[in-house]
Amino acid sequence: MKRWMLALMLATAAVAADRKNLPWERPTTRLLHGQDLYREHCVVCHDIEGKTTKKPGPSLHHLFKNPKLPLSVGKPSREYVEVKIKFGGDFMPPFVKRMNDAEIGALVDYLETK
Numbered sequence: 077m078k079r080w081m082l083a084l085m086l087a088t089a090a091v092a093a094d095r096k097n098l099p100w101e102r103p104t105t106r107l108l109h110g111q112d113l114y115r116e117h118c119v120v121c122h123d124i125e126g127k128t129t130k131k132p133g134p135s136l137h138h139l140f141k142n143p144k145l146p147l148s149v150g151k152p153s154r155e156y157v158e159v160k161i162k163f164g165g166d167f168m169p170p171f172v173k174r175m176n177d178a179e180i181g182a183l184v185d186y187l188e189t190k
């Protein structure tokens with residue numbers, strides 16, 4: 077292979093890595109995957125940026141950073157949140173048939189960063 081071909085390949089890869097904002101070229105990291113899942117399944121009912129919310133569910137802002145869950149007495153734990161996502165609640169739908177364990181794991185990783 078000629079040297080210029082290698083240089084061209086490296087340059088193309090660098091440009092591709094740089095353009096993060098185009099959805100079809102976004103690097104599919106775990107957290108971005110989690111964010112996509114949040115937007116697909118949760119954002120209709122849960123805000124994540126601020127404490128106050130007009131949506132039916134409590135805000136998930138600082139879900140894991142607060143000492144308590146917004147509606148439950150318990151300390152936030154991954155297990156609790158994963159069970160909640162899988163089986164829902166009185167007003168929250170279950171997602172066990174719409175996401176697999178790996179997807180729920182990526183989603184909870186994302187929630188932990190907020």
Ligand code: HEC
Binds near residue numbers: 114120136171
């Ligand atoms: C149709 C609206 C709706 C959708 C969609 C929804 N939720 Fe909920 N969620 C609620 C409501 C309402 C509550 C509180 C009452 C209840 O538990 O049913 C709740 C409660 C919760 C709780 C428990 C809070 C606590 O203090 O115990 C968590 C965590 C949660 N939701 C996360 C999620 C995540 C993550 C998703 C996306 C996979 C999601 N929810 C999708 C409506 C929704």
